Amino acid sequence: MFRRICVLLFAFSFLSPASEKPNILFIYTDDQSYRTVSSYPESYDWVSTPNIDALAEKGVRFHHATIGTWCMPSRATLLTGHHSYGIESMRMEGAYPGSEYDPEQCRFWPSVFRENGYQTAQIGKWHTGTDTGYGRDWDYQIVWNRPRYPGNSGAYYYDQLIEKNGGDPRMRKGYSTDNYTDWALDYISGREGRDPDKPWYLWVCYGGVHGPFTPADRHLDDYPDAKVNDPVDIYPPRPGKPTYSRTVEQWTRGSEGEPVLVRGQTKGGISANGKKTLSDWVRQVNQAVKSLDEGVGKLVASLEQSGQLDNTLIIFTSDQGFAWGQHGFQVKLAPYDANIRSPLIISMPSRFPEGKVCEHPVGGVDIVPTIFSVAGLDLPWEMHGRDLTPLLENPEAKEGARPVLTVHTGDSYGSNTDVVPIAVDEASRSKLYMRGAVPWWVSLVDGKQKYIRTLIPGEVEELYDLAEDPEELVNLARFASHRDRVIELREMAIAELRRTGAKMVETLPEVAPLP
Secondary structure (H helix, E strand, O other): OHHHHHHHHHHHOOOOHHHOOOEEEEEEEOOOOHHHOOOOOOOOOOOOOHHHHHHHHOOEEEEEEEOOOOHHHHHHHHHHOOOHHHOOOOEEOOOOOOEEOOOOOOOOOHHHHHHOOOEEEEEEEEOOOOOOOEOOOEOEEEEEEOOOOHHHOOOOOOOEEEEEOOOOOEEEOOOHHHHHHHHHHHHHHOOOOOOOOOOEEEEEEOOOOOOOOOOOHHHOOOOOOOOOOOOOOOOOOOOOOOHHHHHOOOEEEOOOOOEEEOOOOOOOOOOOOOOOEHHHHHHHHHHHHHHHHHHHHHHHHHHHHOOOHHHEEEEEEEOOOOOOOHHHOOOOOOOOHHHHOEEEEEEOOOOOOOOEEEOOOEEHHHHHHHHHHHHOOOOOOOOOOOOOHHHHHOOOOOOOOOOEEEEEOOOOOHHHHOOOOOOOOHHHHHHHEEOOOEEOEEEEEEOOEEEEEEOOOOEOEEEEEOOOOOOOOOOHHHOHHHHHHHHHHHHHHHHHHHHOOOHHHHHOOOEOOOO
16 A cells, blocks of 8 residues: 555656646637638648648637637737727727737736736737737747837738847847747747746747738749639629628739739739739748648647647637638628638647537637636636637537627727717728728628628628528628518627627617618
8 A cells, every 4th residue: 555655646746737737829820711721621622731730630620710800809809808899998009000008908818827827928920019918918928019110010021020028129030930930849848938837828929821921932832733713703793792892893804814903913022024813822822821831730749749739728720811802802801701711720639529620600709718718717807708618529519509799890999999980081981991991890600691780871781691602692681581580680799799798789870771
């Protein structure tokens, strides 16, 4: 008996505090559509992302995820657990992309993890106020602080000003995706920054594949035969759509008949006589994704080599997607899957099933409650999303799904969204229309149906059957046979806005009459 007790005590002595709680690795890319990940059936058949696909084989791939609508609010949601209208004091300020917030009014949840024994770390792009939260939210941080240095904010891939642990910025050479991966590997392996006696949360925020969509030099010859078909509605008219979507013209026919961008034709440094085609652009974007895929593979391998893989929850997603010709767009922001739908893969084989696909829609606000649940911590404040662990445990469950609300309020947050603006002058128009392109909107996905309400007086509502019409071409709200369902989803969206404290619900503009 004494010998058995000694053996047990000896074994227990090797268990560090880090083994009591799971580590969390959150890999977060930028403007990466689900169409760029080859394990998604909607990807182009020539796309190859073997490391991201391997992660999906070891976890749960969510078919329909809407994490955000553009860079800053998506990140703010993942720091607070709130939709943009619940993020008080966050604001754009100064030269773009300057932004600020009051940490007393806008608390970020990593501080709560620190209070509960976790070490928190963040590496990569920072796009949420000049205050990065080092020493308050983060124990270890290597960041490209875009809001603090507007003059360097376009340097997505090379020559970035990098702050380390709140210090003065230093110019860093090299390809940013590779830099971020190397710094994350240093942390995971314990070479730098990581406390071996604590569980950790690491948020790796890649700048790829944001414009200028620059691939690493080693990938410039990849996908030599890449070709894409023209999206059905790349050119107007688009009957049944709201005005802004019906008339958008960001593409025109080139001399050879294939679409070329109306603007920004040399963006990214690769041009064909100033007229890059749609296939050129899509090829370039997917070339840039290759280094992200390599990074994912290296991070997972480091976890395995260091013996941490079994005790680490891995989340892979992007702030939102990006349209390339669909509905005439070359932008995010708009409520269509082509514009904003992201890949989302969550893996922890020691706890959750492997190689499964969850068809239920999920949102960015759901990720934070899920992280708290897996870590075994209570939520510090009321959050707008739901814990996804029941879906992770049973991804193919037929029951238990909830409608997913997504809201676009431009660059307005918190109480600045209490009243929906009406475009009566330049100031109100610039608030209502993000960069003059896409106005405020509310969307609700219920199962395989999506409802959209554009927040402009008299605009048509939209209803799409995502199973029968995944490209969202036919607005069913314009048919009398779908009138009752439109009204039902409209009321569900309003109820969800009320549940989550959106004061804008009191000033929603009237919609166009239904047939």
